[in-house]
Amino acid sequence: MRKNKSTSDRLRGTLDALILTALSGGPLHGYGVSRWLAGRSGKALRVEEGTLYPALYRLERLGWIEAEWGTSELGRRARFYRLTPAGTRQLAVEVQTFAEFVAAVSPILLPPPAALGERA
C-alpha cells in the first residue's frame, strides 16, 4: 500500500479504483465503463476518453484486469474487460487508501459546523 502518494498518483489511484469498481460487477467494454461511472455518480463524473482508455490498457498491463473479444450491442465485436483475482485484491487496497485519505482530509476541509470559527 503506497501511503505517501503525489497528487497525480492519487488521482490515478482514484481512477483505478473507479474502473476496478465498475468492472467488479461483471465484464464491460470501455464505453460501458464510462456509462456506468456516469450513471453511478448521477452524471457528475465523466471520465474523458483520453484518460479512460490509457487507464484501461495500463490496468491490463499491470495484470489487474484482462481483456477478451466479445460481441457488443451493435453487433460488432468489442474488447470486454474483466477483473482478475489480483485486481480484486488491488481494488480493496485502493478503496482502503482512498477511505484513509478522505478520513484524514475531511475534518480539515469539511469540519462539522460547531467547530467553525474555533482555533485548533
Add this chain to the structure above:
Amino acid sequence: MTAQEGRLRRLLRSRILGPSIARQVEEELDLHLELLVRELAAGGLDERAARREAAARLGDRRALAAACGRQARGTERRLRWSVLADELRQDVAYALRQLARARSFTAMALLTLAAGLGATTALWSVVEGVVLRRFPFAHPDRTVLVAETWKGGDSNFSAGNYVDLAASSAGTPSTAGTPSTAGTPSSAGTPSTAGTPSTASTAGTASTASTRSFSQLAAMQFSALNLAWGPDPARVLAARVTGGFFAVFGVRPLLGRTLGAADGEAGEESVAVLSHALWAERMGGDRAIVGKTIRLSNRPYRVVGVMPERFDPTDSHEELWVPLVFTPAQRAQHDEHYLDVVGLLRPGTSARAAQAELSVGMRRLSALYPHDNVGRQGVHVASLSAFILGDVPRRLFILLGAVGLVVLIACANVASLLLARGAVRQNELAVRAAIGAGGGRLVRQLLTESAVLGLAAGTLGTGLAFVLVKLFVRLAPPGIPRLGETRIDGGVLLFAFLLSLAASLLCGLVPALRSARQSPQTLLRGGMSGEGPSRDRLRHVLVAGEVALALTLLVGAGLLIRSALHLERLPLGFDPAGVLTARVGLPESAYPQPRAVEQAFEQIVARLEKRPGVRGASAGSGVPLGGYGGNNGLLPEGKPFSPENLIDASFHLVMPGYLETLRIPLLSGRTFDAADRAGGDRVMVVSRALARRAWGDADPIGKRIACCEDAAASRLKTVIGVVGDVRTRGPASEVRPEFYLPMAQAPQEGWKWLQRTVNLVVRGDSPAALAAALRGAVHEIDPTLPVPVVTLADALRRSLAEQRFHTALLLGLGLLGFLLATVGIYGVIAYFASQRTREIGIRMALGASRARIVRQLAIEGFLPLAAGLLLGAAAALAATRWLEGSLYGVSATDPLTFAAVAAMLGGTGWLAILLPALRATRIDPTRAIQAG
C-alpha cells in the same frame, strides 16, 4: 481452464491469431465513437453534430492510440514472460520426475559431477582466500618491499645506506603532524589513532622517512629475544622497526597505540607493541595490558599497544615490535646488510619510478663508499603482497587447472550417459514433438533437465567443498600464507552456482540438440533399436577426450612423484638421523663482551659432552634446515677486488666437533681443533663448491682467502680443510659455496651479527635423553634461558612438506580422473554391447565364433582409446611446461613417465573394453534373439 492455460491462450490469440495491436486499438476506439454518437443522437443532436461532438470528445486519436499501444505492448511482454515462467516450472517438475525414475543414471551422474564440482569449489575458495583476497593494508597496491640489488638478486639494506637514501632524496616532508593522540590509553574496544609520523624528520635521524616517491619508508630488523612473563621464559621473534613502520600499513591497533617517531629516542623508556597472538596466548588476552612492563632479554619494555588479529604484514610471524633507532655508529655503517625495508608509494607513483629514484641515490652511495657498496648499483622495489605470496599462486593455479581437468572428465562422462539416455527416450520425445512442442521447446526441456541435475550436483558439491576446505587447511603444511582465513563466502557460492550451470550446459547441450533435432516421423518409425550412428561416434569421441585428459593429469602427477623420490634420495651432505638442535641466545645485558659469550657457549658444550646418551656435541651459528645464516663476500688472495671475483658464500661460525657431529664428510686436510684459538693462525674450512669456485681443481689447502674483517691484518684466512657440500636449505635447494670459521677466532663483529645466538647440536640414540641433556646443560650455566629443541629429522620432513603436499594432491586428482575415465570407457562399451545383444545372438547362432565377435567389439573400442592416448600425450607435452618450477631431477617431457602412464591407462582401458565384450558373448543365443 487453469490460469496458465488462460495466459497461453490469450498470448496466442493476441499475437499469432489476433490482429496487430494498432488495429486492435483502432477498432476499439471506433466502436466507442459509434456508441457515443448513438447516445448523443438519442439525446437530440442530429447525426453530423453528434459525430462532431463525439470526435471532439475523443480528441487526438493518434496520441490516444499511441498511448494505448504502448501499454498494450507492455501487456504482451508480461504475458510472454509469465508463459515462459509457466513452461519453466513445468520443465523443472518434469525433469525431477524423469530423474527420479532413472535412479541409477541419476545417482551416477550426481556423484560424478558432485565430486568434480566440490573439489573445484573447495580449491577456488582456497585460491580466493590466499591469492585474490585483498591484503589487510590501507593501500595494498602501493605497499612495497625495497631491497638493495647485489649480483642480480635482492639483498638486505645496510643502516648507512638506508639512512642516507631515505634522508637525501627527501622531497616534501612527511605529513604535517597533528600531534598524535598517542599516550592516551583507549578504553577497551575502541582503537585509538595510530602514532602519526613526526612533523619534522631531521636529516640524518630519518626516524620516519619519506621521499619523492614514497610517502612512508621504514626499516625492520628481526631478532629473537627472551621474553620473561609468567613461569616459563620463551624465545620470541621480535621486529625492531623505525618510526614510520606502522604508517606504511595503516592498520589501527586493537588496544593502545602503535610505535611512532618519538619512540626509542635516547632517554625515552623502551616501549613495545604486541601481536594479537602473543597477547592472547601468553598474556591471556588481558585487556589492561597497556602500560604494564615486560622483560625482553633482561631489559624492561612498557607495553603501549596490541595489534589486531592477523596483523602480520611481512608474513614473518613476528610476535612483537620494538623501536629501532640508529646510533651514529650504525648510521655510518654501510657494509653490514641486515635490514628489511618496506614503504608506501605516493598515490600515482609506480614501483618502477620509485626504483629509478632510489637507484640513482644508490649509485651515488656506491661512488662514495666503493668498498662497502661494491657491486650494489641499484635498488629493487616490488609489491609486498607478491613477495609474501611467492610461489604459492603458481602451485595453486596448477592444482586448479588439474581439478578443472577432472571436472571436464566428469562432464564427459555425464554427457555420455545423457546421450545413452537420449537414445532410450526417443519414443517419448517423438510423442512430445508430434503434439506440438517445437524443436526449441524440446531443447529447452532437455537443457532444464541437465540444469536441474547440474544444480543438484552443485549443491551436493558445495556441501562437499565445506569438508574439503577444512581438510585442506588442516593438512596443508605451513608456508601457505593466509590459509587459515580461507572460508566459503558469498563469492565462492556464486562461483559454485555459475560452475554448476556451466557444467550442466557442457554436459547437456549436445545431447539435447541431438535428441531434439530428429523429426517426429523418423523417431516414431525408428523401431526398437534406433541408434543413430552419429550418437555412437560422439560417445567414442567423448571416450577419447576423457582418456586424453586423464593421461595429462597422470603424467603431471607422475612427474611430481618422480621429483619427490629424487629429493628423498638426494644426498644432503650431512646425516640428520639422531641429531637434535636447540637455538640458544644470550641477552646482551648479561653477556656484553664477546669473550663472555664465547666462554658461556664453550662451557655449555663442555657440559653437554659429559651428559649421558650424548655421542657428540657442538655448536654452530647456523644449522642445516634451520633457516638461519648470513652470507659474506670472499676474495681469494691475489685476485683484485671486484664484484666478479667476490664469491658469495654462506658463513658458519662453529666449535670444534661441529662437522663431526653432523657427519659432514672431510674431503681433504683437517677440521678445527682446540689449537685453533684467538691469536693463532686464522684458519678456515671451505666446502668443495667454494674451493672449486675460488681455485678450480687446484688443491686449496694452504691457500689464503679474505673475508669478514675490516682490518687488513686479520682479513686473510688460511684454508686448512675441505668438506663436502651441504644442502643447508634442504633437498630442494641448490648447492651453494660455504665456509666455516672457528668460534674462538670469531671476527670482531661476529657475535653481534649472530645476536649472540648459536645452535647447539647433539647426536645420540634417544631423543628424549638428548633433549634433557640440552636443557640440563644450558640451565646449569644460566637457568633463565629458553631451550627450544628440534630434531633434524623433523626439520627435514618439514622442508619437504610443501612438495609432498602438492604431489599428494595432484596424485589424488590424477587418480580420480583416471577412475572416472576408466568407468566411462567401461560404461560406453558395456552399453553398446548390450544394445547389440540381438545382433550378437544371431551371429552366434549362425556360427560366428565368440572370439571373432569379441575381437570386433574390442577393435571398435580400441580406436578411441588409442586416439585418446595419442591426443593426451600431445596435450601433456604442452601442459607439463607449467610444472617446471616444481620438478627436481626430471624434465617436463620425461619419456619414462609418459610411457609408464600411457601403459597404465592403455592397459586398464583394454580391460575396460574386453570385460564387457566378453560378457556380451556369454549369453544364450536364443534368448539374445528373442530379446533386443
